[in-house]
Amino acid sequence: MAVLRGLPWPAKAYLVVVIGAAAGLFGHSVAGGRLAPLDWPTLLVLALLFLVCESMPTLLSVKRAAVSVSFSAALAAVVLVGPEGAALVGMTAALSVHPGLPPVKRLFNGAQFAVCGYVAGMVYQHLGGKTDVPDIAGFNDLILPYAGAAAVFVPLNFILIAFILILSGQADQVPLRGLAQFLVSYLGYATFGLLIAGLWATVNSISAVLVLIPLFVARWGFGQYLAQQRSYDATIAALCQAVETKDYYTRGHCTRVSLASGMIAEEIGMGPERLRAIRYAGMLHDVGKLGVPTKVLQKEGPLTEEEFAAIQLHPMRGLEIVRGIDFLDEAFAGIMHHHERQDGKGYPMGLAGDEIPEFARIIAVADAFDAMTSDRSYRNARSVEIATAELRKGAGTQFDPVMVGAFVKALDRDGWQPTRKVTPPPEDAAETTTKDHDDPTMPIQVVSER
Amino acid sequence: MSSTVVPTTRAFQRLDSGQLLLISVAGLLAVAGVVHTAAVGLVQPEFAIGFGALIAAGELARLTMPGNREVAPIGAAAALGYTLLLDVGTTEALHSPLQVVAVMAVGMAAGVLPHLAVGRPPQLDAMARRLLTGALLAFAYRPLADSLHGMTRGPDGSWTSVLGVMALLVMVTLTLDVLLAAVLRAEQVRAAFGVALRDEVRMAAPLGVAVGSSGILLALASHSMDMAALLVFAAPLLVTQVAFRKYAGIRATYLQTVRALSQVTEVAGYVEPGHSRRVSRLSVAVGRELGMAEPELLELEYAALMHDIGQLSLRDPIPGGATVLVDSAQARRIAELGAEVIRQTGVLDRVAEIVRRQCDPCIEMPPLPSRIIKAVNAYDDLVGASTDRDRAGASMERLRGGIGAEYDPDVVEALARVVDRLARY
Structure with a gap:
């Protein structure tokens, strides 16, 4: 078994223990003669249902974690056919349709579901639940034991899987950040199981079909949503890059600022919705630059006050453009104020310290960092080390020290993909600018006209 | 008529006659249901309150699907469930169809109130449609309820045939609902009925199936x-x-973003302010006039919004941005550059193709959306934001001069009809 060989020994031992536990349960049940009185037709239908759900995991927005609703079938089995039955239903996970899944993983998957099913079944019985098709009068007595079983099943399932991921060193693949959302939806799916069990008395297996229909529609809806989301992200990136084609040297700036802003936001523990919002804000922060006349951006030497005012206007121009989009208000504030400084000497409003919206403080750091680590017509790209040193130097006066600290930490951990080396632009290409308003090491010189 | 009356009539005119009819019928029905229920008293109030609360919650959680379609799936399913209810536990449900209407009406009203309080009025026609189709099912099903309930009782009682009746009636109701929606839609956006029907079925089918099965389930x-x-x-x-x-x-954010970012060409001074938006609106109206379905219209709208995006790659803005006045090689290059930008998304290939062929003359047979954008773009370059009817007429004449070689005659005629209609309102 090639997969097994690649694993560290604690992971191997863990796999053996879980699979052994499931096998032990099975043997114990057979020896105790507890499989014979089971309601086999019901068990078969539930196992089939479990298999269908397990083979079609519902994608939630949790990154790379496929949440399967299969366990509503396992929980229904807890009520309808007892702990042994639930364990058997869970075991069928080993047979699910996942092309390319190695046998060890299949076995482990089946075993962990079997263990969860059995334990949940025992909890159910201890809380006074009766193993039978629930009748009308007894339904309300069912809810509490069922809730207990569901409450045990979900975390146990999660812990069993989390352990193998940690032991095999894949823990960071399933981000623990989305855990709360994950658990809530999991518990929501538990009610499906209650629905199946509760309806069994009336329409038998048709109940499973009726429950599955909204489920599949939901799955379809999520699929559509994810497809649109991907399409949207690609479109917004392409459009922002189109805005930048005018300036050869800043190409890709928007996507990199979006990336860096996301890194900072993740580091300071922003929730998924705000995280998405700040990525968009980072992407769009400079769209207003198109409103700045090209001759100002191209001008050599110091700018007049009037010309500098045109540059200072670009955050507001940007805001004007994107105002019609249904983003979080914070994203707009981030675009509007991304050139404010901690000491209050920034633009457009001269806000200082905590007056500056959080999003803007993040984008300011990401923006300056990318400007420094990219090639410019007047200098080559600086190294990440020099750029972070520069950020540290500006912390407190230009940048929020918290954001700088978070960014440095994220950079140390994840690194930064340096930009491709810019070959000098061909003569007939779109124009290049000689000024970069984002570059903190090259402040724009303004001459007073008086 | 004094001038102060004008705004009121304008606001009133936004409801088409079909919508008005629907809303008044539903309103009368709601009043009849509530009055009747008040007169004879609420039968089995605990069921009515339970389901009514769920209807209210569903109405509170209503959502707007693409195409500005307001739906309230949870409320609709709860209403279905209350209509189809035969018994709760061992107690037979005895409510009349008019009580179903009353519970729906009161539940919906309760759910709408919080929205109203924060200034988000409901779409009256969508609400009326929900109430009306729910009522139709109630009047068809409730009289059968007692005999259906009898079939499930006793030692050899079975739910299978009852389930069949429920499923059949729910399907008929959903079909009626879609038909009604299509009639309203066709009138509202001036689309052909067949096209509107196909759009409605596409939109309503998945949610309808979920709502129907959940209603039966309930x-x-x-x-x-x-x-x-x-x-x-x-x-x-x-x-x-x-x-x-x-x-x-x-979906909504997507459209808003493309709309917003299509303005960058205007901000940068490449085209006149409002050009992209006007071309997209007019193009969609022309496309609808020519019987295009909603997914194609969306692509047309995206392409029309972004048709000038290639200009961002130009060194200097074209004076006034009017692509109709530049030489055709230049215009084609802009189209190619724009298509290249859109192709970068990796997902909007058809939109990119529309943009790429937007300057091809009619005899080269570009796709219909490209022909529409070509004509509408030329029209807007000539007319701009002006509302002068003579200027519009002169521009139309100039377009007609290019019929056959440059412009598609059907497109130009459809454009003339749309422009004429817009001028009258």
């Missing part, structure tokens, strides 16, 4: 689970609702 669940069914039942449909809300949300 009626059945109330039999075996008592009123606890309402709580347990809310979860599955909630998952569906969350999925669709997210989908509708991203």
